[in-house]
Amino acid sequence: MKIRIYPGDDDGVDSVCRELKSGKVVALPTETVYGLAADALRENSCRKIFDIKMRPLVDPLIVHFHSTSQLSKIAIVPEVLGRVGEEFWPGPLTVVLKKKRAVPDLVTAGRQSVAVRMPALGLARMVLEKSGLLLAAPSANPFGYVSPTRADHVVESLGDKIGSVLDGGECEIGLESTILDLTDPEKPAILRLGPIGEKELEDALGQRVALKVTSQNQGKNCEGLLAPGTLSKHYSPRVNLTLHSAGEMETIRLPYGIQGHANVYFQRPRHNRAAQPDTFWLSEGGDTKEAARNLFELLRNLDRRGYRTVNLEKAPPGGLGDAINDRLLRAAAKS
Ligand code: TXA
Numbered sequence: 001m002k003i004r005i006y007p008g009d010d011d012g013v014d015s016v017c018r019e020l021k022s023g024k025v026v027a028l029p030t031e032t033v034y035g036l037a038a039d040a041l042r043e044n045s046c047r048k049i050f051d052i053k054m055r056p057l058v059d060p061l062i063v064h065f066h067s068t069s070q071l072s073k074i075a076i077v078p079e080v081l082g083r084v085g086e087e088f089w090p091g092p093l094t095v096v097l098k099k100k101r102a103v104p105d106l107v108t109a110g111r112q113s114v115a116v117r118m119p120a121l122g123l124a125r126m127v128l129e130k131s132g133l134l135l136a137a138p139s140a141n142p143f144g145y146v147s148p149t150r151a152d153h154v155v156e157s158l159g160d161k162i163g164s165v166l167d168g169g170e171c172e173i174g175l176e177s178t179i180l181d182l183t184d185p186e187k188p189a190i191l192r193l194g195p196i197g198e199k200e201l202e203d204a205l206g207q208r209v210a211l212k213v214t215s216q217n218q219g220k221n222c223e224g225l226l227a228p229g230t231l232s233k234h235y236s237p238r239v240n241l242t243l244h245s246a247g248e249m250e251t252i253r254l255p256y257g258i259q260g261h262a263n264v265y266f267q268r269p270r271h272n273r274a275a276q277p278d279t280f281w282l283s284e285g286g287d288t289k290e291a292a293r294n295l296f297e298l299l300r301n302l303d304r305r306g307y308r309t310v311n312l313e314k315a316p317p318g319g320l321g322d323a324i325n326d327r328l329l330r331a332a333a334k335s
């Protein structure tokens with residue numbers, strides 16, 4: 001199959017809507033990462049998503065929507081949702097709610113809950129509005145690999161498995177959404193760190209939010225995890241990563257000029273270090289948003305260039321830096 005790249009304009013959106021309505025799977029951009037989308041209420045279409053990604057059937061999908069009337073078709077909407085919905089939707093927040101029967105069990109991997117998100121990117125909203133569909137869409141990468149933040153990332157890793165991708169250029173945020181569990185409105189919990197932080201959610205909700213992010217040692221088994229996709233090894237490039245804390249790499253001796261080895265700083269290092277071969281940085285001046293936007297392209301680029309080992313510097317902790325470091329820890333995990 002040769003993948004078609006639709007331009008991010010009205011015609012592209014119309015073509016994508018036609019394909020989705022006929023039951024096909026299409027990759028499309030959001031403000032976080034590209035998603036692999038299908039009609040969420042059509043089980044056969046959603047099954048294709050699992051096949052294409054080689055995703056285990058125990059790992060549920062996020063359903064994207066654009067209106068509250070659509071949302072109330074698939075989920076029981078608790079009162080507290082209003083507080084976060086008003087503040088962060090449309091945007092990079094996914095909320096787990098109790099599901100209604102309309103959602104196929106395949107989509108929620110048999111759970112009684114469904115993860116929902118209203119994306120902010122104009123192109124994604126246009127597809128949702130024009131098609132009138134609810135769209136199940138996990139990140140458009142093979143299971144376990146790095147999420148795509150550009151149309152050519154989708155082509156690179158799924159080009160021979162899907163028919164088309166809508167090109168929305170580079171994703172503005174570049175990291176997957178924060179996942180907030182509101183199945184028990186009394187006990188909100190973050191299941192995946194992301195662009196919206198714990199403090200912001202606590203302020204909006206007016207109550208404490210627990211952190212239930214899976215730790216580094218839970219192994220490969222999806223079952224029993226709160227957000228089963230957040231395995232210790234995930235977002236994982238082929239290259240072997242050794243992580244350093246923020247600021248550390250400038251102060252230590254690093255291997256230079258070794259075949260198959262690269263060094264990645266969080267921000268542009270001192271001049272003589274920046275001029276070394278096989279040296280990269282996530283941001284020019286230490287801007288965390290810029291680093292988040294560049295992260296997945298950089299990890300993919302290291303694989304493309306065939307590096308085998310990399311020393312990589314983490315983001316300074318706090319806020320978005322914690323979400324970047326979460327992805328880095330998973331990218332570096334051995335299993
Ligand atoms: O930013 C994003 O969220 C992107 C864009 C495309 O929207 N999507 C994304 O989807 O990252 P995915 O499938 O790669 O990650 C979704 C995560 C998985 O870890 C999955 O296990 C978890 O959400 N999840 C989905 N439904 C769930 C549920 N009912 N309960 C708990 N976790 C759930």
Ligand code: MG
Pocket residue numbers: 138139147229
């Ligand atoms: Mg994913």
